[in-house]
Amino acid sequence: MKAKHRTKRIQRYRKMLGIIVLMLTITLIGVVVSATVLYKRKNACKTPDTTLVEYMMHIPKQEYEEMYAMIDLESSGYISKEDFLKRNSTIYEGIEMQNMSIKNVEYVEEDKKVTYLTSFDTVAGTISFENEAFFINGEEGYKLVWDDSMIFPNLTSADKVRVSTTQAERGEILDRNGRVLAGKxxxxxxxxxxxxxxxxxxxxxxxxxxxxxxxxxxxxxxxxxxxxxxxxxxxxxxxxxxxxxxxxxxxxxxxxxxxxxxxxxxxxxxxxxxxxxxREYPLGEAAAHLVGYVQSVTAEDLEEHAGEGYTANSVIGRSGMEGLFEKELKGQNGCRIYIVNSEDKEKEELACILVQHGQDIRLTIDTDLQVSLYEQFKEDKSCSVAINHYTGEVLALVSTPAYDNNDFIMGLSSEQWTVLNEDENKPMYNRFRQVWCPGSTFKPIIAAIGLQSGAIDPMEDYGNVGLSWQKDASWGSYHVTTLHAYEPVILEKALIYSDNIYFAKAALKIGSDELENSLIRLGFNEELPFEIKMAESQYSNTEGIETEIQLADSGYGQGQILVNPLHMACIYSAFCNEGNVIKPYLVYQNEAEAEYWIPGAFSNETASRVLEGTKKVVNDSNGTGYAAHRDDILLAGKTGTAEIKASKDDTSGTELGWFAIFTAEDTECPILIISMVEDVKGRGGSGYVVKKDSLVLEEWFSSH
Missing domain, CATH: 3.30.1390.30 (Penicillin-binding protein 2a; domain 3)
Structure with a gap:
């Protein structure tokens, strides 16, 4: 009896379940039918012109599958989805299409066609054309009749779209006389x-x-x-x-x-x-830090410089002039987009950008002088700058030891790169861009500041105090020392003998406020107005000169004074330019005209007096630069030896040797050279530099 009732319950459950399934099925069918009707109604509301615009707007988004869904397969030759996607993506992406616009869209009802004007940017410039599209109105609304002419009007299925690139020739870097510093x-x-x-x-x-x-x-x-x-x-x-x-x-x-x-x-x-x-660099090591080098572009370069015309075959300047003038040197590649037929014959040109070869960059550099300075100092850790102090033309910029920039063209192995970077002499380090303790080459600048401010009377005798001096007992054990005793102790003789004590006293007379303000007016703590970015010269590691001892040491180029060699050359130019500080430049001008960076830095009287003193440094037999004296050409200059040590009692420190030398009268070949050599201690100090610069000048004057 129980089994009978259980069977009936099961039958009722099955009957109810069947009814529920039936109802759900009817509901689902209704939803599908409704959705289909809505879809058809929605598409029926679309017109051919709106359908065309929708189709075209899928192209920039690379939505090729959506495009394929909008075409009528039968009237489009039953093109497969794979072929459709490949054809469209290959062409549109190959020409780097972007910024598409559709204009003048008109529907001609009797012909079931839409006329329109489309344009877009490509790798070869803008392409613009009028076209027409045909539509079929079916159950799902309007569908596009597609063939290859939808891409370009004259394109057939047998044709191909080609992109050809003409590589721009990189401009050459030349010296002032047209000699190649970087070229083919x-x-x-x-x-x-x-x-x-x-x-x-x-x-x-x-x-x-x-x-x-x-x-x-x-x-x-x-x-x-x-x-x-x-x-x-x-x-x-x-x-x-x-x-x-x-x-x-x-x-x-x-x-x-x-x-x-x-x-x-x-x-x-x-x-x-x-x-x-x-790319070839004929001077190699002699101009590597100046000229720099190029390397093949990387994926990162292509991403960073997108839209600037670089390709996988391009090179890019990495340092020096190659990097500084990259935009001018690289030029603009030429590019053509055209259609070829099945026989690979050109059928139509779609877009063309003519190649623009890179500009040549002509510098004020003199190759012979650049090489001469390099050859003299190539075994040293040094830097040299040379300028025409009347025009501001930079004639040489040398850093040693150096590397061969041609090696970067051939491709450095990781081992070679490691050797270069771990060399204790730092051949990759560009020394002429840095700041250095100037030692006694700073004394003419202190002399000019003192004269200009009225703090120094050039004829005042400071008195012979021997070879060691301190202001008073408040200095403790600290003394300023010098190498020569002489009389009378006046400005001109202090320059001749390079007297540290005289210029320490002069700095104290000038005072820290006046000295700081004067140095700021001379471009300290300021970027040098020059094509190459140089380190800024400074007079203190902090906000100012903080103690009397630091002030006294600053007077003879020690303390915390750091100067860029080119900056110093510019200040020295004022002694020959009636007190005007020249503005340096590196790009050659056919008519060299002086432009002053700091006009009126000193009075003509101040400049003339300092010039006379620097003449004596080279031409007086007691002068520290007398070894550079010449009978044929009047020179002026100043030597310097800067001590680099941890403390006053440090005996293990090193010395920087300096020499500034320049023509002091009108000549057909004016020149001002400043050279700095590290580690001259025990090698003759500044005398080591004087000897080498003298040999450079001999070559310079004999060839001009």
Missing amino acids: GTASSVGIVPGKLENREEAIAQIAGLLEITTEVIEKNLSAKWVKDDSFVPIKTIPRVEEIELMSISPEEEVLKEKERHDKLLEIPGVMISDVEV
């Missing part, structure tokens, strides 16, 4: 034809050893998608061996080594070497 050169491109390799693993290891790279680098290049068995795959650029160099009576060892490497590479089946155009 030829190197050897070592490559591999994969299909010709024998014993692949062994061959790659051998090639890697000869090129001083890893096997991983080679394998990565060979595994690129474009590589085929008969492809020439560039691996590394190396110096080209010039036949004329090999034919000389005694070829350089480096040339012979390079020839031997070429020969060994060519013995390996599958290796080929071809000439390739590269």
